[in-house]
Amino acid sequence: MLNSAPPPPRKATAEFDVAVIGAGVVGCAVFRALTLAGLSVILLERSADILDGASKGNSAILHTGFDAPPGSREVQMMQAGRRRYLAERALFGLPVLQTDAVLVAWSQEEAARLPAIIDKAHQNGVTDVRPIELDVLRHRMPTLASSPIAALSVPGEHIIDPWSSPLAYVLQAMAHGGVVQRLFDVDTAERLGGVWRLSAGTRAVDAGIVINCAGNYGDHVEALSRPSPFAIRPRKGQFVVFDKTAQRHVPTILLPVPTARTKGVVVCPTIFGNVLVGPTAEDQDDRGVATVERSTLKHLIDEAARMVPALADEPVNAIYAGLRPASDQKDYIIEAIPGRHWVTVAGIRSTGLTAALGIADHVTELVEEHFLPLRPLQDLIWPSLPNLAEHLPRDHERPGRGDIVCLCELVTRDEIVAALAGPLPAGNLGGLKRRTRAMMGRCQGFNCLAAVCEMAQDKLLEAPPLPGGTSLDV
Ligand SMILES: Cc1cc2nc3c(=O)[nH]c(=O)nc-3n(C[C@H](O)[C@H](O)[C@H](O)COP(=O)(O)OP(=O)(O)OC[C@H]3O[C@@H](n4cnc5c(N)ncnc54)[C@H](O)[C@@H]3O)c2cc1C
Numbered sequence: 001m002l003n004s005a006p007p008p009p010r011k012a013t014a015e016f017d018v019a020v021i022g023a024g025v026v027g028c029a030v031f032r033a034l035t036l037a038g039l040s041v042i043l044l045e046r047s048a049d050i051l052d053g054a055s056k057g058n059s060a061i062l063h064t065g066f067d068a069p070p071g072s073r074e075v076q077m078m079q080a081g082r083r084r085y086l087a088e089r090a091l092f093g094l095p096v097l098q099t100d101a102v103l104v105a106w107s108q109e110e111a112a113r114l115p116a117i118i119d120k121a122h123q124n125g126v127t128d129v130r131p132i133e134l135d136v137l138r139h140r141m142p143t144l145a146s147s148p149i150a151a152l153s154v155p156g157e158h159i160i161d162p163w164s165s166p167l168a169y170v171l172q173a174m175a176h177g178g179v180v181q182r183l184f185d186v187d188t189a190e191r192l193g194g195v196w197r198l199s200a201g202t203r204a205v206d207a208g209i210v211i212n213c214a215g216n217y218g219d220h221v222e223a224l225s226r227p228s229p230f231a232i233r234p235r236k237g238q239f240v241v242f243d244k245t246a247q248r249h250v251p252t253i254l255l256p257v258p259t260a261r262t263k264g265v266v267v268c269p270t271i272f273g274n275v276l277v278g279p280t281a282e283d284q285d286d287r288g289v290a291t292v293e294r295s296t297l298k299h300l301i302d303e304a305a306r307m308v309p310a311l312a313d314e315p316v317n318a319i320y321a322g323l324r325p326a327s328d329q330k331d332y333i334i335e336a337i338p339g340r341h342w343v344t345v346a347g348i349r350s351t352g353l354t355a356a357l358g359i360a361d362h363v364t365e366l367v368e369e370h371f372l373p374l375r376p377l378q379d380l381i382w383p384s385l386p387n388l389a390e391h392l393p394r395d396h397e398r399p400g401r402g403d404i405v406c407l408c409e410l411v412t413r414d415e416i417v418a419a420l421a422g423p424l425p426a427g428n429l430g431g432l433k434r435r436t437r438a439m440m441g442r443c444q445g446f447n448c449l450a451a452v453c454e455m456a457q458d459k460l461l462e463a464p465p466l467p468g469g470t471s472l473d474v
Helices: 025-036 073-092 114-123 134-140 164-175 215-222 244-249 294-307 309-313 352-370 413-419 429-436 449-456
Strands: 016-021 041-044 101-105 130-132 150-154 158-160 179-181 188-192 195-200 203-212 235-242 253-255 266-269 275-278 316-324 333-337 342-346 404-406
Touching: 016 025, 016 195, 025 041, 025 164, 025 203, 025 352, 041 164, 041 203, 073 164, 073 352, 101 114, 101 134, 114 130, 114 150, 130 134, 134 150, 164 179, 164 352, 164 429, 203 215, 215 342, 235 294, 244 275, 244 309, 275 294, 294 309, 333 352, 342 352, 404 413, 404 449, 413 429, 413 449, 429 449
Parallel strands: 016 041, 016 203, 041 179, 101 253, 203 342
Antiparallel strands: 101 150, 130 150, 188 195, 195 203, 235 275, 235 316, 253 266, 266 275, 333 342
16 A cells, blocks of 8 residues: 655755664774764664673674684774774773683694694784694693693783673763664664665654664664665574683683684683683574573583583583674675665674774775765763773772672672763663673572662663563673
8 A cells, every 4th residue: 555644854964974773892883983083973772772682792802813714804804903992992991801812622633724723813914823832831721631632822812891892982972972872773764865764663863874783683774775685694602601710720712723614612711700611603593582502501511621621610600692693795794885875784793892993993984985074083082981800900899889789799889870870871681780790690690689670770771570580691
């Protein structure tokens, strides 16, 4: 049936220069870069908080790009993103855990693949990847099982806080006038008189340029503007998190010999003081739900204990799974569509935390090249993020701090109050957890959930789950 309603009025100018769809780590970084380039930008996110998609559940490794496909856009973006992160992180008070990595071959067949890995690393400009003697390896990681055949040293692979960094990008953009709309599920994109009108139900936003950063829904959002030339199929990664007592056994990132499809099961410290084992790589159709399976988790624990036997006696704190936004194309998809005033940023599957700032700079160049002159801002404001890293001073150590609400992770009442206030308060319990570490520890919120909910009551955009409802996801 023809729609007889009159078309909305044509607008010569848009409310915003740019609308970024999707507040994962990539969208947050793009939002920041374009705002700092002097444009008026709005960030639209369907969830009640930022980082509620792929970006909520990763391994948090700041990669060097040593094993990425040489010459790919991915390696360029990762290395540019890593450089920028390391150059700017101190201005935000963001932590880095300088662990480096060892890549260990456990069979002759794996050992035979090490020279090709060194070659690839050197092609990627990571020239300090080199073989390491087994006695040096044992000295570096005395807890390692006695059966390695050969190993490489991979300096520069580090661990970061996967949630505070994108939050810092958004807060800086907001301090310079960027606007964030959460619970804005873009369902229509219409081009009216040279302006994009993005709608979410009855609400609408007009912008001159759209940047699609929709992660696991990238092809759906693309299809709002044109038949999508790519398809997204999420690749699930399951993880096991060992208790803090386990970290003394894992001083560095322990990498396996990667396959063509996955980097394999990694054992690594987390910035929050735990040890992480995972992820798996399982293709699935569901874009929203990442389940964990008992048999897979048992396999991960067995693998961890095979490589680091002391982990067999360590308690497990948590389990979770993340969904990588994998596409049917080999490389990241980042392209401007000049006639449409649209930029696609899709298929940022396994390395987007590292690459985000590099991608953001590249998108900014595309916007300048194809669409708009930029007016980079001077005198930048650098919001300082509260420290959540275990190896640096935390709020609970501050003289005169009030009560501690989450006893497992030592989260103070003041930290929770602060996370529920400010320019971008937590929008849901997951967001509160990512801003404070509350509910992330041994009891997984069993002891503090009621107190946290009482504090958060009426402040969140999304109601906490009812008692007996589903467990919190990370
Ligand atoms: C298991 C696993 C391990 C990983 N390990 C690492 C690692 O160690 N190091 C590293 O650098 N990277 C790692 N990654 C990769 C990294 O997490 C991803 O590349 C990154 O999170 C992708 O971010 P994104 O912003 O593209 O997608 P997302 O985080 O999914 O963000 C997209 C956002 O768009 C929103 N959205 C979708 N549709 C709409 C719509 N119609 N309207 C409004 N909003 C919408 C979603 O709600 C979501 O918030 C890992 C990923 C996984 C899953």
